[in-house]
Amino acid sequence: xxxxxxxxxxxxxxxxxxxxxxxxxxxxxxxxxxxxxxxxxxxxxxxxxxxxxxxxxxxxxxxxxxxxxxxxxxxxxxxxxxxxxxxxxxxxxxxxxxxxxxxxxxxxxxxxxxxxxxxxxxxxxxxxxxxxxxxxxxxxxxxxxxxxxxxxxxxxxxxxxxxxxxxxxxxxxxxxxxxxxxxxxxxxxxxxxxxxxxxxxxxxxxxxxxxxxxxxxxxxxxxxxxxxxxxxxxxxxxxxxxxxxxxxxxxxxxxxxxxxxxxxxxxxxxxxxxxxxxxxxxxxxxxxxxxxxxxxxxxxxxxxxxxxxxxxxxxxxxxxxxxxxxxxxxxxxxxxxxxxxxxxxxxxxxxxxxxxxxxxxxxxxxxxxxxxxxxxxxxxxxxxxxxxxxx
Amino acid sequence: xxxxxxxxxxxxxxxxxxxxxxxxxxxxxxxxxxxxxxxxxxxxxxxxxxxxxxxxxxxxxxxxxxxxxxxxxxxxxxxxxxxxxxxxxxxxxxxxxxxxxxxxxxxxxxxxxxxxxxxxxxxxxxxxxxxxxxxxxxxxxxxxxxxxxxxxxxxxxxxxxxxxxxxxxxxxxxxxxxxxxxxxxxxxxxxxxxxxxxxxxxxxxxxxxxxxxxxxxxxxxxxxxxxxxxxxxxxxxxxxxxxxxxxxxxxxxxxxxxxxxxxxxxxxxxxxxxxxxxxxxxxxxxxxxxxxxxxxxxxxxxxxxxxxxxxxxxxxxxxxxxxxxxxxxxxxxxxxxxxxxxxxxxxxxxxxxxxxxxxxxxxxxxxxxxxxxxxxxxxxxxxxxxxxxxx
Numbered sequence: 143x144x145x146x147x148x149x150x151x152x153x154x155x156x157x158x159x160x161x162x163x164x165x166x167x168x169x170x171x172x173x174x175x176x177x178x179x180x181x182x183x184x185x186x187x188x189x190x191x192x193x194x195x196x197x198x199x200x201x202x203x204x205x206x207x208x209x210x211x212x213x214x215x216x217x218x219x220x221x222x223x224x225x226x227x228x229x230x231x232x233x234x235x236x237x238x239x240x241x242x243x244x245x246x247x248x249x250x251x252x253x254x255x256x257x258x259x260x261x262x263x264x265x266x267x268x269x270x271x272x273x274x275x276x277x278x279x280x281x282x283x284x285x286x287x288x289x290x291x292x293x294x295x296x297x298x299x300x301x302x303x304x305x306x307x308x309x310x311x312x313x314x315x316x317x318x319x320x321x322x323x324x325x326x327x328x329x330x331x332x333x334x335x336x337x338x339x340x341x342x343x344x345x346x347x348x349x350x351x352x353x354x355x356x357x358x359x360x361x362x363x364x365x366x367x368x369x370x371x372x373x374x375x376x377x378x379x380x381x382x383x384x385x386x387x388x389x390x391x392x393x394x395x396x397x398x399x400x401x402x403x404x405x406x407x408x409x410x411x412x413x414x415x416x417x418x419x420x421x422x423x424x425x426x427x428x429x430x431x432x433x434x435x436x437x438x439x440x441x442x443x444x445x446x447x448x449x450x451x452x453x454x455x456x457x458x459x460x461x462x463x464x465x466x467x468x469x470x471x472x473x474x475x476x477x478x479x480x481x482x483x484x485x486x487x488x489x490x491x492x493x494x495x496x497x498x499x500x501x502x503x504x505x506x507x508x509x510x511x512x513x514x515x516x517x518x519x520x521x522x523x524x525x526x527x528x529x530x531x532x533x
Numbered sequence: 534x535x536x537x538x539x540x541x542x543x544x545x546x547x548x549x550x551x552x553x554x555x556x557x558x559x560x561x562x563x564x565x566x567x568x569x570x571x572x573x574x575x576x577x578x579x580x581x582x583x584x585x586x587x588x589x590x591x592x593x594x595x596x597x598x599x600x601x602x603x604x605x606x607x608x609x610x611x612x613x614x615x616x617x618x619x620x621x622x623x624x625x626x627x628x629x630x631x632x633x634x635x636x637x638x639x640x641x642x643x644x645x646x647x648x649x650x651x652x653x654x655x656x657x658x659x660x661x662x663x664x665x666x667x668x669x670x671x672x673x674x675x676x677x678x679x680x681x682x683x684x685x686x687x688x689x690x691x692x693x694x695x696x697x698x699x700x701x702x703x704x705x706x707x708x709x710x711x712x713x714x715x716x717x718x719x720x721x722x723x724x725x726x727x728x729x730x731x732x733x734x735x736x737x738x739x740x741x742x743x744x745x746x747x748x749x750x751x752x753x754x755x756x757x758x759x760x761x762x763x764x765x766x767x768x769x770x771x772x773x774x775x776x777x778x779x780x781x782x783x784x785x786x787x788x789x790x791x792x793x794x795x796x797x798x799x800x801x802x803x804x805x806x807x808x809x810x811x812x813x814x815x816x817x818x819x820x821x822x823x824x825x826x827x828x829x830x831x832x833x834x835x836x837x838x839x840x841x842x843x844x845x846x847x848x849x850x851x852x853x854x855x856x857x858x859x860x861x862x863x864x865x866x867x868x869x870x871x872x873x874x875x876x877x878x879x880x881x882x883x884x885x886x887x888x889x890x891x892x893x894x895x896x897x898x899x900x901x902x903x904x905x906x907x908x909x910x911x912x913x914x915x916x917x918x919x920x921x922x923x924x
Contacts, residue, residue, distance in 0.1 A: 144649065144650060144801075145648060145650065148809055149801070151811075152801070152808060185602060186602075190597055190601045195597065199590050199594070202586050202590060203590070206580060206581055207580075212783045212784055213784055246816065246818075249815070249816050250815065252814055253812070253813060253814025253815075258535065258536055259535060261537075278811040279811060281812075282811060283812065390601060391601040393599075393600060393601045393603055393820035393821070394600075394819050394820070395816065395817070410535075414539040414542075417539040417543060418539055420670060420673060421673025422644060422814060423637070423643055423644025423645070424640070424641065424813070424814070425638060428785050428786050428818075428819055429784035430784070430785065431819060
């Protein structure tokens with residue numbers, strides 16, 4: 143019979159999708175706003191590097207049997223070696239190919255990571271604000287997602303609240319830095335303090351606690367900074383990565399799980415991903431995208447537009463009286479809404495052509511998200527729409 | 534803590550992999566057989582059509598934002614329309630895009646299909662011989678796989694045994710025709726009789742029973758025949774397809790779920806695939822492969838070599854005294870082993886450079902599988918190795 147769990151989910155539409163669809167409809171209307179500023183979707187706006195295209199064409203023409211043949215269950219060995227070498231060089235850890243499992247983007251990586259270190263019924267802890275999809279991802283893995291309320295001052299971690307939310311059932315802690323939606327970049331100090339908590343809780347509860355680090359925005363950090371590598375602070379870290387933002391290719395569904403070699407069980411966990419995959423029906427991502435990732439993993443698209451846009455918006459909106467924690471990276475920011483109900487504010491903004499997303503489903507009520515992965519001139523023009531809205 | 538279910542699975546190595554690895558090692562040995570005839574893996578041996586390569590290159594160069602941008606959750610609409618139109622034209626059903634959900638190959642399609650129409654604890658019935666991966670696929674979806682013993686005469690369906698295995702817990706029946714490993718092609722008569730059983734059992738148990746039809750070998754049928762379309766015989770059919778064999782591109786991980794429009798709930802079920810995906814961490818297959826599938830879905834690679842190889846092997850081995858049901862399609866056949874223990878026979882064959890797989894894990898003890906997706910001259914030379922083995 144038809145599965146009622148999934149059937150019931152059909153009714154619950156994502157606010158983000160709803161707003162972006164509304165925006166698309168408004169764009170075609172006669173009496174609507176002059177211009178639509180769609181800040182709803184986190185879809186990278188910069189082109190893929192030319193090197194990716196050339197690499198793809200070359201592989202398709204010169205190595206058809208490698209590209210179109212089955213990839214080994216655990217991924218193409220030389221791809222894994224290259225990804226490991228790049229990680230090791232950049233972050234000072236000693237990854238080898240056996241620590242890496244290629245996946246279909248970060249979503250695929252998370253689906254594997256959850257199942258490696260939890261069983262149904264376990265709790266996974268994360269921090270607000272968080273990507274709303276974490277809830278179905280975790281729930282459909284049979285686990286419970288508990289959300290630690292946000293540190294509103296800097297969107298780092300509120301360690302007092304973390305203490306209150308930690309229970310013996312917590313088997314994994316899920317972080318996402320640089321963060322969607324706040325743009326916050328966890329500092330070395332935050333990561334060190336978090337590791338201290340994990341160490342203490344492991345002793346207290348007499349079981350291992352894993353850190354699952356979702357890092358699709360790792361390469362988008364502003365002011366010339368970098369994201370301190372979470373795995374360097376905690377041996378039991380599983381890094382979930384996607385090339386969707388760094389290479390501007392979300393449609394190509396390529397990422398990986400990297401298990402921290404310092405955990406002592408990294409080869410085993412990476413190999414277990416192949417078993418998890420049998421249940422998820424993944425097998426490996428396409429051989430073509432694996433090979434491209436290996437060749438292009440040290441490149442990025444031209445990501446500078448995101449910082450330009452952030453500066454424009456932060457300065458312009460702050461001047462208009464918005465209260466914003468300045469993002470350290472990503473292509474998002476979360477100003478506080480000037481009224482208590484951010485949903486109502488977002489609907490009011492629509493009349494001015496501004497499409498922003500209320501952060502209630504991100505665990506941050508009273509705030510809204512601006513996804514500024516768009517054209518800089520459009521961002522500039524949006525400021526006068528914001529001005530009219532606030533007048 | 535580390536999930537013990539997946540950890541325990543690490544120890545259990547697939548017989549197929551073990552044998553193919555052994556074959557690879559033997560090939561490098563000095564005192565081994567003159568030539569290795571590796572019939573262990575079902576990896577298509579013919580090249581991808583030139584049209585696929587050209588289509589890929591053109592898309593990469595001309596439509597980068599379509600190729601690299603996020604695909605909609607339920608797949609690219611124009612891709613779904615084209616796949617539906619092709620199915621409708623070929624099989625006389627009225628599919629529309631809303632009945633189709635693109636997936637990462639047939640494995641991905643099955644993972645979705647199981648979850649659409651079962652809940653954990655349900656039983657899925659299949660028929661021996663069967664693809665061994667059905668067991669982990671079904672088990673990790675939380676269901677129980679029950680296997681109806683084979684009809685050894687023709688590898689159609691033993692309807693008396695089916696009757697014995699049908700219980701109220703059976704929510705779905707899984708078929709695979711053309712069949713891996715036997716090469717059998719279910720006849721219209723078999724499918725009609727099966728539909729009759731499903732209809733009767735639905736009344737008897739007062740619940741719907743779904744037919745999940747795994748059809749990656751649909752385009753490889755011998756003697757100018759075609760596979761009768763299972764969906765035409767039963768309204769509640771979910772077709773799981775992969776282009777891996779028809780276009781010879783398993784590494785590209787592209788297939789689909791097609792829900793029979795006659796079920797009356799096909800749009801709903803196809804939409805539910807998007808919800809199932811959130812749990813599986815799939816999202817859509819790559820946009821590039823979706824677009825290629827849409828453009829090339831009516832082409833095939835040159836599949837004629839499989840029939841040439843089948844005829845050579847069938848005639849040659851029958852002459853040597855092997856008892857074989859003549860395959861109607863695929864690139865497999867399952868001769869009866871000349872000794873009761875097919876595993877022992879397979880090990881004996883290794884000394885002659887012949888790598889074949891005992892069918893115990895396919896639910897067919899006493900038989901072995903030959904995967905003849907290989908060079909025809911090699912197949913021809915293998916016959917003298919078989920002759921020596923049998924002498």
